């Protein structure tokens with residue numbers, strides 16, 4: 264029997280999280296500790312096993328139901344609240360770091376709760392690395408890469424990669440685009456800087472799909488039904504796309520109202 268065409272191989276679902284924190288803020292990217300624990304329990308109950316983006320390069324070695332768990336912005340709460348839950352479940356994850364903010368407080372995220380959220384410092388990043396987590400770049404200062412000059416794009420991608428590789432003594436192969444936004448110019452810069460792939464949200468499909476992993480973001484208002492649709496690409500996927508576009512539209516305000524990020 265002939266093997267099926269490559270398109271019949273379903274891509275590994277990739278979930279994107281941000282803060283896992285019980286402190287209140289006006290925003291949709293934060294989820295509480297209890298909710299996160301329940302998500303991990305659901306994933307285990309449904310038979311999923313967490314893998315890294317690097318693992319996805321070799322489909323033959325993937326478990327039967329793989330999932331990649333990613334965290335953007337490398338908030339300290341990922342280490343404090345998500346790491347213990349994942350470790351207890353035997354899961355690893357991928358964290359995308361904004362390197363100029365390592366060990367510092369956030370300055371770009373719209374946060375009407377007036378709480379300053381801290382980012383992971385080097386000791387915690389190394390602890391995650393030692394536990395088998397994958398560490399990727401989320402640029403140096405989190406600009407919208409589609410809206411800054413080409414020289415700035417190059418610097419954001421190369422500086423952050425070098426900082427992480429020096430600080431962690433490990434290769435950095437993956438890049439998460441700030442606000443999920445990229446274009447052909449950004450993809451060219453990504454390849455020049457030596458990344459294997461980027462992760463974003465397919466608001467616009469790239470010409471070369473092998474350069475970008477599509478992710479589904481998990482938000483404050485998401486429940487089990489939308490978690491399943493994010494994992495399986497069910498008909499609810501259409502709604503997911505509408506939701507993503509609305510949130511992406513408003514997150515653009517984040518880039519505009521925060522003057523201190525760049």
Ligand SMILES: [Zn+2]
Nearest residue numbers: 335336441442
């Ligand atoms: Zn981000």
